[in-house]
Amino acid sequence: xxxxxxxxxxxxxxxxxxxxxxxxxxxxxxxxxxxxxxxxxxxxxxxxxxxxxxxxxxxxxxxxxxxxxxxxxxxxxxxxxxxxxxxxxxxxxxxxxxxxxxxxxxxxxxxxxxxxxxxxxxxxxxxxxxxxxxxxxxxxxxxxxxxxxxxxxxxxxxxxxxxxxxxxxxxxxxxxxxxxxxxxxxxxxxxxxxxxxxxxxxxxxxxxxxxxxxxxxxxxxxxxxxxxxxxxxxx
Amino acid sequence: xxxxxxxxxxxxxxxxxxxxxxxxxxxxxxxxxxxxxxxxxxxxxxxxxxxxxxxxxxxxxxxxxxxxxxxxxxxxxxxxxxxxxxxxxxxxxxxxxxxxxxxxxxxxxxxxxxxxxxxxxxxxxxxxxxxxxxxxxxxxxxxxxxxxxxxxxxxxxxxxxxxxxxxxxxxxxxxxxxxxxxxxxxxxxxxxxxxxxxxxxxxxxxxxxxxxxxxxxxxxxxxxxxxxxxxxxxx
Numbered sequence: 001x002x003x004x005x006x007x008x009x010x011x012x013x014x015x016x017x018x019x020x021x022x023x024x025x026x027x028x029x030x031x032x033x034x035x036x037x038x039x040x041x042x043x044x045x046x047x048x049x050x051x052x053x054x055x056x057x058x059x060x061x062x063x064x065x066x067x068x069x070x071x072x073x074x075x076x077x078x079x080x081x082x083x084x085x086x087x088x089x090x091x092x093x094x095x096x097x098x099x100x101x102x103x104x105x106x107x108x109x110x111x112x113x114x115x116x117x118x119x120x121x122x123x124x125x126x127x128x129x130x131x132x133x134x135x136x137x138x139x140x141x142x143x144x145x146x147x148x149x150x151x152x153x154x155x156x157x158x159x160x161x162x163x164x165x166x167x168x169x170x171x172x173x174x175x176x177x178x179x180x181x182x183x184x185x186x187x188x189x190x191x192x193x194x195x196x197x198x199x200x201x202x203x204x205x206x207x208x209x210x211x212x213x214x215x216x217x218x219x220x221x222x223x224x225x226x227x228x229x230x231x232x233x234x235x
Numbered sequence: 236x237x238x239x240x241x242x243x244x245x246x247x248x249x250x251x252x253x254x255x256x257x258x259x260x261x262x263x264x265x266x267x268x269x270x271x272x273x274x275x276x277x278x279x280x281x282x283x284x285x286x287x288x289x290x291x292x293x294x295x296x297x298x299x300x301x302x303x304x305x306x307x308x309x310x311x312x313x314x315x316x317x318x319x320x321x322x323x324x325x326x327x328x329x330x331x332x333x334x335x336x337x338x339x340x341x342x343x344x345x346x347x348x349x350x351x352x353x354x355x356x357x358x359x360x361x362x363x364x365x366x367x368x369x370x371x372x373x374x375x376x377x378x379x380x381x382x383x384x385x386x387x388x389x390x391x392x393x394x395x396x397x398x399x400x401x402x403x404x405x406x407x408x409x410x411x412x413x414x415x416x417x418x419x420x421x422x423x424x425x426x427x428x429x430x431x432x433x434x435x436x437x438x439x440x441x442x443x444x445x446x447x448x449x450x451x452x453x454x455x456x457x458x459x460x461x462x463x464x465x466x467x468x469x470x
Contacts (some may be wrong), residue, residue, distance in 0.1 A: 014382040151409040174386040
């Protein structure tokens with residue numbers, strides 16, 4: 001089996017060959033980390049939607065809604081894009097509608113994959129085991145930022161690829177090799193490495209850096225969110 | 236001034252903001268290295284075309300034509316995509332039509348830039364001086380492989396960015412930071428680093444590795460090819 005890494009939703013058509021693989025959508029800061037946290041805290045499921053309008057329509061019907069654009073919570077929404085927003089007392093047993101600048105669009109891009117999962121440092125061990133058990137090729141789809149390359153999602157791709165390669169996978173591409181090399185450089189001081197990224201500046205400018213440490217911590221969540229193509233829900 | 240690096244022609248719209256910058260199109264193996272070599276050897280100009288059909292039409296009119304797809308020379312063409320094909324005796328004073336798998340498509344993608352140049356390790360010093368003289372932002376557009384990320388073009392982006400930053404530019408993005416970090420790792424043994432790439436395997440499988448060393452050698456060409464938007468020629 002092979003592991004490949006696609007740096008942007010806009011590049012996904014050039015990485016997806018057929019559909020017999022697991023797509024792992026990743027948006028470390030913060031959409032996919034937040035989805036993992038919400039499901040861990042007992043949300044019944046997440047309903048990802050790409051547009052603000054869809055999210056508002058759900059809100060009008062009484063759903064709980066998480067909505068973020070350009071790192072900020074949308075005014076009409078119950079939650080923003082911080083994993084700390086989705087506490088057990090607020091979401092246990094509830095369906096949560098979710099839209100973010102980049103993460104939910106990436107899910108849309110990859111929904112032809114045989115299996116579409118949500119990845120984050122928080123569930124990396126569970127995700128590794130899941131992929132190995134399924135014995136399928138893996139494509140990590142980095143959400144990026146407005147289709148631009150970003151370091152944090154790529155770094156996660158490298159970390160997951162390193163684990164999969166330890167379990168018998170091979171590197172599929174120059175992109176995977178580059179992500180592996182970044183991960184080797186960053187792993188001893190991930191926070192320091194991440195300090196040099198574009199997105200940290202965006203979070204800091206909006207006083208939203210409180211979850212950075214959590215978003216980079218491995219294995220706080222022992223589950224693998226999977227997108228159900230029929231119901232269009234993640235659980 | 237800023238230097239940014241775009242990893243694929245498909246991502247270019249997300250990197251190009253306005254048009255007040257220098258685009259540097261790069262396809263190290265081998266289109267842009269070959270264009271630099273052809274102009275050094277006295278070609279009057281290069282006429283880049285995106286499709287085989289256009290190249291064939293020029294051939295029918297009596298033009299010299301270089302044409303490559305998937306590393307191989309097209310049957311109808313005078314030359315393939317090796318810099319060694321374009322010798323002084325064959326091309327001096329002549330207009331050369333040129334189409335390749337990735338390089339000429341990248342030129343098409345970036346033709347809204349204020350100045351569109353052709354970059355390669357072979358003209359890196361001349362190109363650095365050119366950019367500094369123009370005092371404009373720079374976007375390196377990596378041709379990639381069928382819109383996929385590749386290491387060799389990114390490495391060139393890192394090498395050019397390092398030189399520009401030494402001359403007062405700043406890094407624009409996570410992509411630039413990553414390319415700089417790759418270049419720092421690779422610069423002492425570029426050939427060894429490149430040995431791990433996808434494209435070396437393609438070249439070796441077709442016995443075309445003879446020009447790899449040349450394509451990685453700095454400063455064998457002291458000129459900067461510029462695309463003229465009115466005539467659609469490079470000279």
